Amino acid sequence: MPAASGLAELLDRLITLEPPRNSVGPGAVSPSDLDRLYRAARHQVKRPLADGAADLLLRRVRAGDRLLLTTGLVAPGIPRGETDGPAGAVALARAMILGRRVRVVLVTEASAVPVLEGAADALAASEGDRARWRADLTVLAFPSDPQAATVEARRLWRALQPSALVSVEKLGPNAKGVIHNMLGQDVTATQARTDRLFPLARRARVLTVGIGDRGNEIGLGGLLPRAGRCACPCGGSVACVIRAEVPVVAFSSNWGAYGVAAAIAVRLGQPGLLHQASSEAHILRRMVRAGAVDGITRRRTPTVDGGGLPLQTAIVGLLGALVTPGFGPPGRKHPRRTPK
Secondary structure, three states: OOOOHHHHHHHHHHHOOOOOHHHOOOOOOOHHHHHHHHHHHHHHHOOOHHHHHHHHHHHHOOOOOEEEEEEOOOEOOEOOOEOOOHHHHHHHHHHHHHHHOOEEEEEEOHHHHHHHHHHHHHHHHHHOOHHHHHHHEEEEEOOOOHHHHHHHHHHHHHHHOOOEEEEEOOEOEOOOOOEEOOOOOEOHHHOOOHHHHHHHHHHHOOEEEEEEOOOOEOEEOOOOOOOOEOOOOOOOEOOOOOEOOEEEEOOOHHHHHHHHHHHHHHHHOOHHHOOOHHHHHHHHHHHHHOOOEOOOOOOOOOOEOOEOHHHHHHHHHHHHHHOOHHHOOOOOOOOOOOOO
């Protein structure tokens, strides 16, 4: 069932909510930048972003298909990746596996594989439904060397023939082929070059979704035409040029992925496809034990972009409230948790 327009707008408002400045780190995205990104994405998509992505995923990915996901950000001070991105990617993978009965392959940096595996295991354990979806999620390492990445992208594409390609907080190259972090530093050498997958998707006319929060992520190409200059010798913009059919902009990329999962839950009438707030805490703590850090503070704490654990669980709880029966079709009863 389609999400009501009011609910679809609420999902976008929640995932782009600006928390009080004392609840996030000083490097968090500014309200003006977030608003500019969001307005540009809405102009492209012509509808609420999270529900728009959910609609197309459910239309174009069928039972038995393969969905290809990518996430991960490895850089100096972030040797195993950050907490933003992997949690959202795993939660979205679970929603699609349970809701659409698909198989998901998640590609990332080699050093971030244990973080992704840990996040998936923590989510399955917390929700109590491991047997229903965990075996259908595979996490693979992807090369950082551009030539090796091009070869691997072609091989993986031929092997999987995915019905959709989704990026969650995955940095991509600017017009000069250089990848930058939020500080404008060149981090090209340490990134899994999954941007090589997107031209293959475009040629195959496969759905692409890009979830990000700053404009330097894969899928948000063209949203920041006047982005600031970088801090490296390339002299280019920090903005990624890789476009997606549906860009989803949020305060953090995790929130964007959760918004899409919530919209999928509403459309399928299965609230349990969105994980519980308690599971969010388990995911983040497990990721930190596996070596993930907060991308802003660079500390091994269960925080995201400087925002504390209570803030992360609150957002998931609020999204969960939106997908409960009170916001859905009248007279329909849904359990909060997906049945085992």
